[in-house]
Amino acid sequence: MHRVWSLSEAPTPAYIIHEGMLDMNLATIDRVRREAEVEIIVALKANATWHLFSRLKQHSDGATASSLSEARLVMEHMGIKAHTYAPVYTEEEIDAILEASSHITFNSLAQYERYGERAKERGVSCGLRVNPEYSTVETDLYNPAMPESRLGVRAVDIEVLPEGIEGLHFHALCESRPTDLEATLRSFEERFGHHIATLSWVNFGGGHLMTHVDYDEDMLIDILRGFKARHPHLRVILEPGSAFTWDTGVLVARVEDIVRNGGRNTLMLNVSFACHMPDCLEMPYKPRILGMHDPVEGETEYWIGGNSCLAGDTMGSWATDDGVEPHVGQRIIFRDMIHYTMVKTTMFNGVTHPSIILYSPERGFETLRTYDYTDYKKRMG
Numbered sequence: 306m307h308r309v310w311s312l313s314e315a316p317t318p319a320y321i322i323h324e325g326m327l328d329m330n331l332a333t334i335d336r337v338r339r340e341a342e343v344e345i346i347v348a349l350k351a352n353a354t355w356h357l358f359s360r361l362k363q364h365s366d367g368a369t370a371s372s373l374s375e376a377r378l379v380m381e382h383m384g385i386k387a388h389t390y391a392p393v394y395t396e397e398e399i400d401a402i403l404e405a406s407s408h409i410t411f412n413s414l415a416q417y418e419r420y421g422e423r424a425k426e427r428g429v430s431c432g433l434r435v436n437p438e439y440s441t442v443e444t445d446l447y448n449p450a451m452p453e454s455r456l457g458v459r460a461v462d463i464e465v466l467p468e469g470i471e472g473l474h475f476h477a478l479c480e481s482r483p484t485d486l487e488a489t490l491r492s493f494e495e496r497f498g499h500h501i502a503t504l505s506w507v508n509f510g511g512g513h514l515m516t517h518v519d520y521d522e523d524m525l526i527d528i529l530r531g532f533k534a535r536h537p538h539l540r541v542i543l544e545p546g547s548a549f550t551w552d553t554g555v556l557v558a559r560v561e562d563i564v565r566n567g568g569r570n571t572l573m574l575n576v577s578f579a580c581h582m583p584d585c586l587e588m589p590y591k592p593r594i595l596g597m598h599d600p601v602e603g604e605t606e607y608w609i610g611g612n613s614c615l616a617g618d619t620m621g622s623w624a625t626d627d628g629v630e631p632h633v634g635q636r637i638i639f640r641d642m643i644h645y646t647m648v649k650t651t652m653f654n655g656v657t658h659p660s661i662i663l664y665s666p667e668r669g670f671e672t673l674r675t676y677d678y679t680d681y682k683k684r685m686g
Contacts, residue, residue: 312555312557312595312636312638313636315557315636315662316660316662316670316672317557317558317559317575317636318556318557318559318575318576318581318657318658318659319557319660319661320554320556320557320647320659320660320661321556321662321663321664322354322553322643322662323554323664323665324663324664324665325665325666326552326553326554327550330549330550330553331361331363333516333548334365334516334545334549335364337522337526337529338366340526341525341526341533341541342529342530342533343533343541344367344540344541344543345365345366345542345543345545346366346388346542346543347361347367347369347546348368348369348511348544348546349368349369349370349371349375349378349546349648350369350375350511350546350645350648351511351545351546351547351549351550351648352549352550352643352644352648353378353648354661355378355381355382356661356663356673358379358382358383359382359383361383361549362383362385365549366542367387367388368383368385368387368388369388369389369390369511369544370387370388370389370390370405371389371390371391372391373398373401373405375389376389376402376406380405385407386405386406387405387406387407387408388407388408388409388410388544389406389408389409389410390409390410390412390432390434392412392455393412393416394411394416394420399420403423403424403427404427406429407429408430408432408472408506409429409431410431410432410433411431411432411433411434412455412456412457414458414462417431417467417470418467421467425469430471430505430506431469431470431471431472432470432471432472432473432474432508433467433470433472433473434457434458434473434474434475434476435457435460435463435473435474435475435493435497436452436454436456436457436458436459436475436477437450437475437477437496437497438450438451438452438459438460438496439477439488439489439492439493440477440478440489441481441485441488441489442478442479442481442512444479444588446588447479447588448479449476449477450477456476457475460496460497463497463500466500470503470504471504471506472504472505472506472508473497473500473501473507473508474507475489475493475509476510476511476512477510477512478510478511478512478513480512480514480517480547481514482514482519482520483520483524483525483528485512486509486525487528490509490532504539505538505539505540506540506541507536507539507540507541507542508542508543508544509541509543509544510543511544511546511547512545512547513543513548514547514551515548516548516551516552517548529541546644546645547644550643550644551641552640553643554642554643554664555638555639555640555641555642556581556638556642556659557636557637557638557639558574558575558576558636558637558639559574559575559634559635559637560573560574560631560633560635560637561633564610569606569608570606570607571607571609571619572607572608572609572610572631572637573612574609574610574611574612574637575657576612576639576659577612577613577615577653577656578619578620579611579613579615579617579651579653580611580613580618580650580651580652580653580658581611581646582642582646583646583649583651584645584646584649585620586617586620591620592620592639592640592642593639593640594623594637594639594640595639595640596625596626596627597623597626598623598624598626599622599623599624600622600623604624604628605624605630606622606623606624607621607624607625607631608620608621608623609621609623609637612656612657613653613654613656615653647661652681652684655681657676658676658680659676660672660673660674661673661674
């Protein structure tokens, strides 16, 4: 990626999506769809940049929505109805959600009892989210499969599936590998296997990071083929989010000041971890920065400071690859900032919001969206 585009003069602050890297991911997803004979739908929760939807539609079997707004976006910009799951539906929105959905998954038996008949009357296929009570996810914030989780129904509470349920949906992975899916499937089949004969589809949820450089695609294909061989009547659906836009772009920031307090060097940027990269603080994880690395003993260390007033809007530390101190005006390039970033940004403090830019080697930088004061004002009232 870094040999085919120059970011030294890139607009900032901006999220920049690289078309070529996206196409590489889509080729991987197409291979899994084709060789495993499964359906892979794109989860908007990870990235909802609708300018990309025409391309994503060509390399997926639909889209999954987690809200009325996402379902409407699928209808308006993909021209199809969504596979919809939300932890809870409301009376005010359920009819509009059903109009925009081909499939709907209910989080509880009570929600199905309340809205299931309406869904069936509209020809929407009804599913139930279940909790396999197994997950390899170590961060509790991202682990929905704990026994006390509010997400999904436990096997102990379902002796017989309610009439009209056509599918089961589980989601217990997060940036996971095929071995994680394999172990989760064992738990799912142990707990819910006696219901499978009555189903027409099963949704394995998201978290299948099949476009990661270290992911074993062949193993994933074998696991999916094995499940389909055991249950040949089922449609098998996967709904990854991150996999579609994994490592397909960057957040371009600029050094505006260098603060030196208490022996620490902090590069003050025109972007914010809290506002523009919230997962770095929530997960937490340390992002990769182009041209910088984890320091070793003897190297000058630099922390990164965001431009909000939150005391914790900072992270460190890094050293420069060339050993040269960054300077005011220098670009700082955060890698892999397309999935679960733009969709989670806030306008806390009213800080300047990054633009959204599409890059291709042929056309260069194309600005898809910019933000200004009017966007902040609309958000606030």
